[in-house]
Amino acid sequence: NKTVNILGFNFLNSTFNDFLTNIKKRINNRENTFVVTANPEIVVHALNDSSYKKKIQQSDYLVADGIGIIMGGNILGYDMSERITGYDVLVDLLDWGNKNNKSAYFLGAKPEVIADLKKVIAQKYPHLEAVGFHDGYFTDEQAIADDINEKKPDMVFVALGFPKQENFIINHRNTSDGLWIGLGGSFDVLSG
Numbered sequence: 001n002k003t004v005n006i007l008g009f010n011f012l013n014s015t016f017n018d019f020l021t022n023i024k025k026r027i028n029n030r031e032n033t034f035v036v037t038a039n040p041e042i043v044v045h046a047l048n049d050s051s052y053k054k055k056i057q058q059s060d061y062l063v064a065d066g067i068g069i070i071m072g073g074n075i076l077g078y079d080m081s082e083r084i085t086g087y088d089v090l091v092d093l094l095d096w097g098n099k100n101n102k103s104a105y106f107l108g109a110k111p112e113v114i115a116d117l118k119k120v121i122a123q124k125y126p127h128l129e130a131v132g133f134h135d136g137y138f139t140d141e142q143a144i145a146d147d148i149n150e151k152k153p154d155m156v157f158v159a160l161g162f163p164k165q166e167n168f169i170i171n172h173r174n175t176s177d178g179l180w181i182g183l184g185g186s187f188d189v190l191s192g
C-alpha cells in the first residue's frame, strides 16, 4: 500500500475507488483486515495517548477521514488523493454486499438507532445477509464477541466512536476473519 507519513502515522494515499477495490479483494479472500478512518480528532487523541497510538498503528489501513489530514499531507509535500470517510465506505460496502450476498454485523449507536438501522438495511439492502445488530451501550462485551465469533461475518461494522471502537476491534478481531472497521457516528446518519 502506498502510504505517507504524517506526524508519525502511515496514512494510506490512495483514491476511494482503489481503496475499496483492495478491501473487497481482502473480504473475498477472508483476510483479517482492520481499518481506521481517522479524522484530526483521532490523530490529536493518539498523539496524547501512546497506547491508543499503538492500537491505530496496528491497523491494516489508516485512511484520512478529514480534509485537515489531506491538507496536512499536502503541506508536508505529499500529493494526497482524496478524503475517505467512514460513512462513504459503509454505504459502498453495503451496496456491494447486497449485490454479492455478503454477510455483515452491525455494532454501535443507541438502541433506537440500531432498531431503525435494522429496518433500513432490510429495505434498502435485502440481499445483504445482516447476521447481527447490537447497540453500543452494552455491559457484556464478551457476549457480543462470542456472537460475532459464531456468525463469522464478512464485515463487522463498529460504530462506537473513538477510542471505544478501535479498542473493541483490537480486542476481538481475531475471533473472525473478515473486515473490521470503526465508523464513528455513521449509523446515526444512515438510520435517519
Ligand code: UDP
Pocket: 108, 109, 110, 135, 136, 137, 159, 160, 161, 162, 164, 183, 184, 185, 186, 187, 188
Ligand atoms: N456510541 C456508542 N457507545 C458508546 C458511545 C458512543 O455506541 O459507549 C455511539 C454513539 O451513539 C454514536 C457514535 O458512537 O452513534 C459516536 O459518534 P460520534 O459522532 O460522537 O463519534 P466520532 O465519529 O466523532 O468518532
